[in-house]
Amino acid sequence: MENVKKVLYSAVQPTNNLTIGNYIGAISNWKKLQDDYDCFFAIANMHAITVRQNPAELRQRTLSLLALYIACGIDPEKCVLYLQSHVSAHAELCWVLNTFTYVGEMERMTQFKDKSARHTENINMGLMDYPVLMAADILLYQADCVPVGLDQRQHVEIARDIAQRFNNIYSPTFKVPEALYMKTGAKINDLQNPEKKMSKSAENPNGAVFLSDDRDVVIRKFKRAVTDSDSLIKYDPETKPGVSNLLTVYSVFSQKSMAETEREFEGKGYGDLKLAVGELVADKLAPIQSEQARLLSDKTYLDEVLKRGALLANKAASRTLGKVYKKIGFYQL
Ligand code: TRP
Numbered sequence: 142m143e144n145v146k147k148v149l150y151s152a153v154q155p156t157n158n159l160t161i162g163n164y165i166g167a168i169s170n171w172k173k174l175q176d177d178y179d180c181f182f183a184i185a186n187m188h189a190i191t192v193r194q195n196p197a198e199l200r201q202r203t204l205s206l207l208a209l210y211i212a213c214g215i216d217p218e219k220c221v222l223y224l225q226s227h228v229s230a231h232a233e234l235c236w237v238l239n240t241f242t243y244v245g246e247m248e249r250m251t252q253f254k255d256k257s258a259r260h261t262e263n264i265n266m267g268l269m270d271y272p273v274l275m276a277a278d279i280l281l282y283q284a285d286c287v288p289v290g291l292d293q294r295q296h297v298e299i300a301r302d303i304a305q306r307f308n309n310i311y312s313p314t315f316k317v318p319e320a321l322y323m324k325t326g327a328k329i330n331d332l333q334n335p336e337k338k339m340s341k342s343a344e345n346p347n348g349a350v351f352l353s354d355d356r357d358v359v360i361r362k363f364k365r366a367v368t369d370s371d372s373l374i375k376y377d378p379e380t381k382p383g384v385s386n387l388l389t390v391y392s393v394f395s396q397k398s399m400a401e402t403e404r405e406f407e408g409k410g411y412g413d414l415k416l417a418v419g420e421l422v423a424d425k426l427a428p429i430q431s432e433q434a435r436l437l438s439d440k441t442y443l444d445e446v447l448k449r450g451a452l453l454a455n456k457a458a459s460r461t462l463g464k465v466y467k468k469i470g471f472y473q474l
Pocket of ligand 1: 150151152153154185188274275278279287288289293
């Protein structure tokens with residue numbers, strides 16, 4: 142029978158440490174999707190260099206992220222796990238799509254505006270072109286859906302626009318992708334500043350819990366989490382953002398409903414809640430961390446995964462690129 146599974150595409154940049162928020166919002170969901178879709182999961186190192194990187198660190202973080210994907214349950218036999226720079230079609234399609242993208246559109250991108258405000262010393266062309274490269278990523282694999290967080294929504298939107306523009310000028314060439322928002326899209330906020338999303342670039346380092354944090358560090362960060370001056374454990378993000386955030390983390394990591402979580406902490410104090418959340422998160426991270434460390438010590442295996450991924454990704458990508466080159470009139474041998 143024909144393969145009827147839909148194609149799913151996503152990627153993460155091998156830059157900073159990932160937080161538990163990134164884990165909940167992205168990678169933990171991918172594991173559940175891998176049986177239902179034909180999945181391509183990339184390590185977006187070409188996107189990463191739009192901000193200056195240390196080469197040795199970038200190399201190391203590439204393998205760390207690959208090991209993390211696998212440690213989180215993404216099966217490299219079921220999915221195509223690969224490194225973006227191993228598939229030259231990304232850069233090639235990006236170039237073509239650049240000619241179907243307007244400068245004004247890119248200047249209006251929220252992330253471009255934010256990043257150019259933060260990196261005034263290096264507002265490079267790559268930073269501006271970032272969404273077009275991302276469109277190339279997605280469109281090369283004829284992806285039906287792209288699971289992303291809210292911050293990437295605009296980029297998926299522009300990928301759709303570019304695809305439609307190209308399809309209208311030539312003939313249907315690209316699948317027009319849909320952004321996929323997770324139903325369990327619990328948003329985890331900063332522990333020190335619970336009205337803001339937990340982010341890898343948090344001002345206060347105690348605000349974000351990283352997947353690489355040791356048990357003690359995890360527990361300490363939760364102990365120091367900001368709550369409020371009353372003592373009632375209740376989910377109410379408006380008036381009790383700190384406590385509600387802790388309850389959310391607990392509910393997500395324990396896979397219990399919010400009602401059940403609230404009941405569990407009835408009559409208890411904030412100290413109990415903070416300790417329970419810290420221990421739960423540390424317990425959940427421990428097996429992922431040890432599996433990641435084990436995988437990282439087996440470079441031969443990781444290289445094999447990347448080789449297999451590169452082979453399969455190149456095969457799929459070159460099919461699309463070939464079509465595009467033909468349609469735009471590039472003479473082919
Ligand atoms: N820009 C995405 C991020 O930083 C990563 C990414 C690159 C991506 N290419 C992609 C995500 C394609 C989805 C699809 O989160």
